[in-house]
Amino acid sequence: MIVRRLLRSCLTSQFSEVPFATLIKASSISTHDNLGEDRPQFPGSRSQWTEKLEFIQPDIYDGIPVYRVMNTKGQIIDQTQDPQLPEETVVKMYKVMTQLNSMDRIMYESQRQGRISFYMTNFGEEGTHIGSAAALNPKDLIFGQYREAGTLLWRGFSLDQFMNQCYGNCEDLGKGRQMPVHYGSKDLNFVTISSPLGTQMPQASGAAYAFKRQKNGLCVICYFGEGTSSEGDAHAALNFAATLECPVIFFCRNNGYAISTPSREQYKGDGVAGRGPAYGIHTIRVDGNDVFAVYNATKAARDICASENKPVLLEAMTYRLGHHSTSDDSTAYRSVDEVRYWDERDHPIARLKYYLVSKGWWDDAKEKAWKEQNKKEVLQAFARAEKKLKPNWTELFKDVYHEMPQHLREQMKQMQEHVKKYEEHYQVKSFVK
Amino acid sequence: MKSKIMSKLLMLKSNPCSPMFIRLFSKSPQCMATHFKFQPETAHLDGETAKMNLFQAVNNALDIALAKDPSAVVFGEDVSFGGVFRCTIGLQEKYGKDRVFNTPLCEQGIAGFGIGLATTGATAIAEIQFGDYILPAFDQICNEAAKFRYRSGNLWECGKLTIRSPISAVGHGALYHSQSPEAFFSHCPGLRIVIPRSPIKAKGLLLSSIRTADPVLFFEPKVLYRSAVEEVPVQDYMLPLSKADIVAEGDDVTLVGWGTQVHVLKEVAEMAQEKLGVKCDVIDLVSILPWDKDTVFNSVKKTGRLLIAHEAPLTSGFGAEVAAAVQEACFLSLEAPIQRVCGFDTPFPHVFEPFYIPDKWRCFDAVNKLVRF
Numbered sequence: 010m011i012v013r014r015l016l017r018s019c020l021t022s023q024f025s026e027v028p029f030a031t032l033i034k035a036s037s038i039s040t041h042d043n044l045g046e047d048r049p050q051f052p053g054s055r056s057q058w059t060e061k062l063e064f065i066q067p068d069i070y071d072g073i074p075v076y077r078v079m080n081t082k083g084q085i086i087d088q089t090q091d092p093q094l095p096e097e098t099v100v101k102m103y104k105v106m107t108q109l110n111s112m113d114r115i116m117y118e119s120q121r122q123g124r125i126s127f128y129m130t131n132f133g134e135e136g137t138h139i140g141s142a143a144a145l146n147p148k149d150l151i152f153g154q155y156r157e158a159g160t161l162l163w164r165g166f167s168l169d170q171f172m173n174q175c176y177g178n179c180e181d182l183g184k185g186r187q188m189p190v191h192y193g194s195k196d197l198n199f200v201t202i203s204s205p206l207g208t209q210m211p212q213a214s215g216a217a218y219a220f221k222r223q224k225n226g227l228c229v230i231c232y233f234g235e236g237t238s239s240e241g242d243a244h245a246a247l248n249f250a251a252t253l254e255c256p257v258i259f260f261c262r263n264n265g266y267a268i269s270t271p272s273r274e275q276y277k278g279d280g281v282a283g284r285g286p287a288y289g290i291h292t293i294r295v296d297g298n299d300v301f302a303v304y305n306a307t308k309a310a311r312d313i314c315a316s317e318n319k320p321v322l323l324e325a326m327t328y329r330l331g332h333h334s335t336s337d338d339s340t341a342y343r344s345v346d347e348v349r350y351w352d353e354r355d356h357p358i359a360r361l362k363y364y365l366v367s368k369g370w371w372d373d374a375k376e377k378a379w380k381e382q383n384k385k386e387v388l389q390a391f392a393r394a395e396k397k398l399k400p401n402w403t404e405l406f407k408d409v410y411h412e413m414p415q416h417l418r419e420q421m422k423q424m425q426e427h428v429k430k431y432e433e434h435y436q437v438k439s440f441v442k
Numbered sequence: 443m444k445s446k447i448m449s450k451l452l453m454l455k456s457n458p459c460s461p462m463f464i465r466l467f468s469k470s471p472q473c474m475a476t477h478f479k480f481q482p483e484t485a486h487l488d489g490e491t492a493k494m495n496l497f498q499a500v501n502n503a504l505d506i507a508l509a510k511d512p513s514a515v516v517f518g519e520d521v522s523f524g525g526v527f528r529c530t531i532g533l534q535e536k537y538g539k540d541r542v543f544n545t546p547l548c549e550q551g552i553a554g555f556g557i558g559l560a561t562t563g564a565t566a567i568a569e570i571q572f573g574d575y576i577l578p579a580f581d582q583i584c585n586e587a588a589k590f591r592y593r594s595g596n597l598w599e600c601g602k603l604t605i606r607s608p609i610s611a612v613g614h615g616a617l618y619h620s621q622s623p624e625a626f627f628s629h630c631p632g633l634r635i636v637i638p639r640s641p642i643k644a645k646g647l648l649l650s651s652i653r654t655a656d657p658v659l660f661f662e663p664k665v666l667y668r669s670a671v672e673e674v675p676v677q678d679y680m681l682p683l684s685k686a687d688i689v690a691e692g693d694d695v696t697l698v699g700w701g702t703q704v705h706v707l708k709e710v711a712e713m714a715q716e717k718l719g720v721k722c723d724v725i726d727l728v729s730i731l732p733w734d735k736d737t738v739f740n741s742v743k744k745t746g747r748l749l750i751a752h753e754a755p756l757t758s759g760f761g762a763e764v765a766a767a768v769q770e771a772c773f774l775s776l777e778a779p780i781q782r783v784c785g786f787d788t789p790f791p792h793v794f795e796p797f798y799i800p801d802k803w804r805c806f807d808a809v810n811k812l813v814r815f
Contacts, residue, residue: 150562184595193594200561201594205585211551212586215558215566222515222540222564241578245551252546263717408596409631409653414684414732 072279075326076306077296081355083363085301092301092308094143096370102143102300103365104379106135106358109159111387112168113331116189116315117174120335124395125175129190133298133330135159137262137358140303141325145230145309151199152209152231155190156262156329160232164197168387172394179400184408207233207240208260214246214320217255221318228314229257230307235324236267237283247288250320258310259290259322262297264329269342283323290353297325298357303366328355399440402428448451476613476665477801480707482672483689485642491673496666499641499674500529500606503648506565506678508537511565513602514652516542518569527608527667553579553605558589560600567652573609573661574621587657590634601655606648608664609637610702611799613755615664617790621700622785623755624730627659628763633810634658635730636683639704641672646681647728654683663701686734688741691723695812696741698750698764700727701798707751710805717806720813730760738764739771746777747812751800756784768785778815781808 020261046286078090085091113130121127131138138159142303145151151160158171170182177185180235183193183201189407193201199207213231220227250257255357261281265272278284291313295306310321328351332339339348346419365371406421407413413421428435447813485491494502508514511536514783516530522544525530534542545552552568559566570576576583583605591599611620624635633658638644651658656756689704690711697707711722723741742748748768761782768780783800791798 019791043451056625090800137580148797182595182597183593185592186595193597195597201587201590201592203589204583208554208582208586211582212556212558212561214551215555215560216562217558218555219513219559220562222513223562241550242554244580245546245548245554248548249545249551249555253543408592410634411591411599411601416732417734 011326012083023367038386052397067278070279070283072322073282073292073294073295075296076302077299078301078305079299079360079364081360083360083365087366090132090301090305092304094301096303096368098143099361099368100370102139103358103361103371104383105159105163106300106361107379108138108168108383108387109138109162110358111133111383112162112171115387116172117331117335119175120189120389124361125189127189127335129155129177129334130331131156131158133328133351133356134262134264134362136300136303137260137325137327138296139163140300141230141258141260141307142318143371144304144307146227146311148225149199149227150213150220150229151203152213152216152229154206154233154237154262155202155204156234156264157232158192160191161192161194161199162199162200163196165425166194166197166199167190168390170194172390173397176394177398177399178397180393180397181400184404185400186404186408206237207246208240210235210237210240210242210246211249212255213259214250214255215251217250217257217314217320218253219252221256226315227256228311230260231257232260232262233266234267235261235263235281236270236275238284239275240395247290247320247322251289254318255320256314256318257320258307258314259308259320261322261324262327263324264327264331265299265341266333266343267338268333271343280324281321282324282328288322290320290322292322293326294326298329298355298360300357300361327357330356332395343426392404401441402435402437450620456799457750473649475505476669477611477799478702479709480640480666480670480705481708482670483640483642485675485679486677487679489676490676492676493666493671494641494645494674495671496638496641496644497527497529497663497668499645499672500648500662501531501533502674502676503645503652503747504530504533505536507565507567507649508541509535510678511652513563514541514565514567515556515559516569517545519547519571520544521569523661525569527664529606529667530569531664546690549575549579550582551578553582553587556605557582557590557600557657558602559664560603563602565602565652566600566604568605570605570607572619572621572664573607573623574618575608576605576623577626579605580626583627583633583657583659584630588630589658590632592632599621599655600657603657604648604652604660605658606662607662607665609661610663610665611790611795613795614792615790616795617789620753620795621792622661622752624659624661624700625754625758625760628731628760630731632657633731634683635661635771636728637661637663637701637730638728639663639701639726640666640752641674642672643681643687643726643728644675647683648681649678650680650683653680659682659805661701665702684732684734686728686737687726687727688723688737690722690724692723692745693766694720694745695747695749695809696738696745696806697724697751697809698727698748698761699725700730701753703751703753704803706800706805707749710802711805713802713811718813719808722808722809727764735767735771738768742768742772743775746775747815748776749783749805749808749812751783751805751808753785753799755787756782757787759784771782778812781812782809784796 142163175189
């Protein structure tokens with residue numbers, strides 16, 4: 010607009026003395042209408058010209074730095090970064106992380122004993138869950154991958170609820186339909202987990218767009234692993250969130266492994282964070298084992314989402330201490346020493362504990378008492394869950410559609426008649442009548 | 443002389459698909475007449491109507507949906523300027539950029555984004571530019587949308603998602619602009635699949651699809667976008683999903699199809715009456731999933747002879763499902779083996795299209811086989 014007016018003025022007598030150079034200078038403020046020769050004008054990019062033939066070397070950068078607050082001994086490095094959370098909050102953080110840890114140990118064991126069919130632990134990544142969940146509004150919508158149980162625990166999902174889902178019993182919110190660890194909660198704004206990787210990512214972009222239109226002040230957070238970041242859906246999600254301006258935090262748990270595939274076989278560039286700027290997305294890389302760093306970064310990311318309706322990419326660096334799942338034995342592809350190194354030298358729970366103790370908010374007596382209470386709560390919930398019956402087996406036919414269609418009613422009826430006739434071959438007594 | 447010209451003009455006005463129209467106005471020798479004759483129907487509804495073709499009927503339905511539901515959004519590739527088939531024309535100007543918008547070129551993204559919108563309770567109306575390109579979205583549609591409610595124990599669902607996409611033969615579309623992918627998705631419990639045969643059906647079915655509490659794939663036969671013209675009610679109206687239509691009646695043979703093929707079958711019924719003295723029930727399935735078995739079974743129990751025709755390839759096409767279900771439910775009523783006239787088990791060819799599609803002569807021949815068995 011400015012340039013058009015300027016040009017028109019140039020053509021009239023009024024500004025016939027305007028030098029060409031001035032015209033260029035003025036018009037370079039607005040590259041859209043620039044008809045000068047100093048910038049490329051392609052609709053696809055209006056960057057700069059160069060006459061030097063050179064490729065950008067992929068390793069020209071050291072990589073995006075890792076933001077941290079505490080050292081491995083839980084000491085704040087730069088005091089201005091201490092979130093200065095109240096004792097109650099930090100103690101809760103510690104308790105939730107340790108309770109998650111206990112629940113994981115017991116549930117893993119229960120699978121080994123054949124009590125549940127499958128389980129996935131969160132060892133080593135507790136900091137990523139609790140740090141981020143604590144920084145969100147409880148109404149912010151969570152789309153997870155499968156290793157984010159701590160976010161649910163933080164929000165108040167009970168031990169009973171976790172275990173009911175793992176057992177698929179009659180009190181499982183998911184009605185016994187999915188494998189263990191596929192949690193979901195409407196009340197706690199946690200979308201039910203699905204097994205296909207990365208599918209949650211463009212969904213998170215869409216949900217965030219809806220929130221933006223609803224002007225509800227909320228954001229969406231989408232967790233995914235570095236392995237999942239290779240899926241096409243990850244690319245789709247980031248590009249859509251950027252172009253359509255969706256208030257979503259893409260939180261990558263880069264734990265070094267996708268089952269047996271180490272991150273060096275997953276990508277060649279600067280991790281997942283390196284891709285963010287390429288999509289036009291605000292990006293940060295964070296020490297995922299530092300609860301306060303995760304907290305600060307997530308909070309700041311949320312502020313960007315809420316105030317600018319823009320996506321943020323947050324890559325939390327961490328280490329997967331446990332096996333991928335109960336179907337995996339990671340000694341087949343990594344050394345026990347490597348695991349021990351991370352467990353002993355850089356564990357999110359240990360680092361927070363140092364901080365708690367240094368503040369005088371935790372001690373050996375409290376630790377002992379909590380350990381006992383924790384274990385008791387977990388074991389009791391476990392015992393309760395195990396005793397419960399499975400849901401009525403006709404739940405198999407329900408919720409496929411909003412209303413059961415005729416063909417499913419017929420199939421259900423056929424199976425009911427079959428089960429009646431061959432009852433001794435079906436463990437009907439394990440299911441609610 | 444004048445009246446001859448007048449009558450020719452009238453013919454043109456009423457049937458833009460007539461061979462005369464094509465000869466007079468086509469410049470390319472390759473421009474072929476369509477393989478079907480679209481016969482407009484009347485809507486059984488009181489109230490004002492307007493002449494609309496299929497894309498105008500779709501546009502009208504979208505306009506009504508956007509007007510009445512403030513949460514509704516329409517998105518996909520190129521929908522802002524009106525869409526490559528003009529189905530979204532005028533909508534962005536009317537409802538704004540935040541409600542009618544282009545997405546990047548990524549079908550899996552469009553589907554996933556739509557699911558996410560729908561899970562928050564917003565009405566998401568996505569467009570996939572061609573049914574031939576819906577396959578990258580297969581994972582999102584079948585593994586996610588279809589299973590969202592079931593797997594969450596009804597805590598979460600994406601029933602407010604509708605995905606529209608043009609399908610089927612258009613005369614020159616070849617491998618990647620002619621496919622009919624309904625069979626792939628018919629195998630996925632949790633989805634609804636709806637295929638309109640006309641503008642009146644399209645508007646009512648699309649409004650029902652948008653408003654139903656299940657995710658819907660709404661496949662629009664693209665060759666009908668311009669060539670199918672009817673007096674469509676201007677009001678907001680909905681038509682039932684999962685209910686097949688009997689568009690012609692007869693006691694001798696049952697003809698089942700959907701989309702464009704319904705018009706082929708209507709003509710086949712006329713040919714059968716004229717040349718064989720045989721009267722046919724012509725059934726438009728309307729919905730592929732769930733499909734209206736009762737209407738088909740009742741007809742076959744009456745006629746004993748069934749022909750299913752579809753453009754999609756023969757093997758594992760949706761005709762296979764219909765045939766299997768019919769032989770199980772109506773075995774003793776059958777007087778002849780069930781006939782399927784379909785696209786051949788090849789990719790959809792370009793110059794050989796007239797040999798590939800289940801045209802009226804192949805269908806007529808099958809009817810002949812049925813009555814002579």
